[in-house]
Amino acid sequence: MLKHVFATLISGSLVIAASAQAQDAITGAGATFPYPVYSQWADAYQDESGIGLNYQAIGSGGGIQQIVAKTVTFGASDAPMTKEELDKNGLMQWPMVMGGVVAAFHIDGFDGESLNLDGDTLADIYLGNITNWNDDAIAELNPDVELPDAQITPVYRAEGSGTNFLFTNYLSKVSEDFASTVGEGKSVAWPAGVGAKANAGVASQIGSTNGAIGYVEYAYAAQNELSLVHLENSDGNVVEPSMESFMAAAGNAEWQDAPGMYLVLTDQPGADSWPITGASFILMHKEVQDAEAANQALKFFDWAYSNGNEMAQELDYVPMPDNVADMVRDSWSDIQGPNGDAVWNQ
Structure with a gap:
């Protein structure tokens, strides 16, 4: 199956x-x-x-x-x-x-399976402020990793999508610069990167582009064997995307108090919550x-x-x-x- x-x-x-x-x-x-x-x-x-x-x-x-x-x-x-x-x-x-929506990346010759990022750094990548994988901001979050001198290519959803909404909603919560420049929405004007259609298209674009980073639903990243970003959450802990971290964030959902069942679960509190x-x-x-x-x-x-x-x-x-x-x-x-x-x- x-x-x-x-x-x-x-x-x-x-x-x-x-x-x-x-x-x-x-x-x-x-x-x-x-x-x-x-x-x-x-x-x-x-x-x-x-x-x-x-x-x-x-x-x-x-x-x-x-x-x-x-x-x-x-x-x-x-x-x-x-x-x-x-x-x-x-x-x-x-x-x-x-x-969970995850940030996945592909760098030719990179030996590690993951890199650590925080919300501000991820936002700066998508704003076009950070353009190289050995940028000081990334290096500071990965002190024990030899980062390659490779250009970053952000990959984004080209069509209106809920994955866009979740990703931009999160970045708008953690970065004032992103909120005022790009903002949240199903479809936004990205200042940097290349577009691809649907989760499957984004995953494929990441896997075929040296230096790429993109955001997809977890199953698409797993199927394409993409390296995954570990992300700092609202409690200041760096967490791995996993069933456990998704459940930790979902555990804060209070559906009975949500008018029209409108509820967004990004940047939830909790030591183990995926952002x-x-x-x-x-x-x-x-x-x-x-x-x-x-x-x-x-x-x-x-x-x-x-x-x-x-x-x-x-x-x-x-x-x-x-x-x-x-x-x-x-x-x-x-x-x-x-x-x-x-x-x-x-």
Whole structure:
């Protein structure tokens, strides 16, 4: 199964469970951040139910556009919409899974598997203020490492994406210069570097470019065997990106107090917290035109909450806690079909 997932990532295919007939497939579009785990869930769910998932991994910005336009049953975004944005578009959202965005790099001939950075230094790299790997700021954070005299090439997401949002949200929190110059958003004007499309494209660009650094969801960095940055967190500790550090950051999430379930988990406190952690959200209309399609989608999400935790953890995602999953299921009663009846009646 894992080989199938990563083969799909490498091929750039955007369709999960494509063997399902169109009338037996749930349609969705959006974030590439959760694509590896959605692919595993989709395969397992189709084996069990016969219902496939046709999911276009086009980025969070595209997912929001498609669900607003009602061309798919659900959208997926790693950049949550505010309560005001949801109300304006007649949407609701909920977190499906959590995970970490990591900074990965590739330097020809470099023997180490990791380098230490802090938020200010990472921001300065993306601002174009630090352009060489043996810069004094990097050397100070890595006193026992022989740094190469190599040019840094920052790689960024070329399209609107939730991964962009999480990364720029974090850098805006830790660097006043970045906040005032670039700011946070699904799509920003980068002052330096080269762009690539989707998590898979960024990972590939990093792996093929000497001196590159970029930001991707953890599974993409692992599959491409990229060296990873260890990052200083808000407690001043340098932490390794891992399931444990993602869980440490996710443990601070208070979903019950978040209006519209809007919650961003970057730069969370905690000695072991990974600084660039976030949730991936599902978006659906409160009033749907096709009640059966909406019901099929909710059955899949219900199944994933109940049966998908082990698959998520194998790919270093953090499953949603049971109490949050139950809260989400309760919220589905707000989704109504054309006749005003609730779509979800489990």
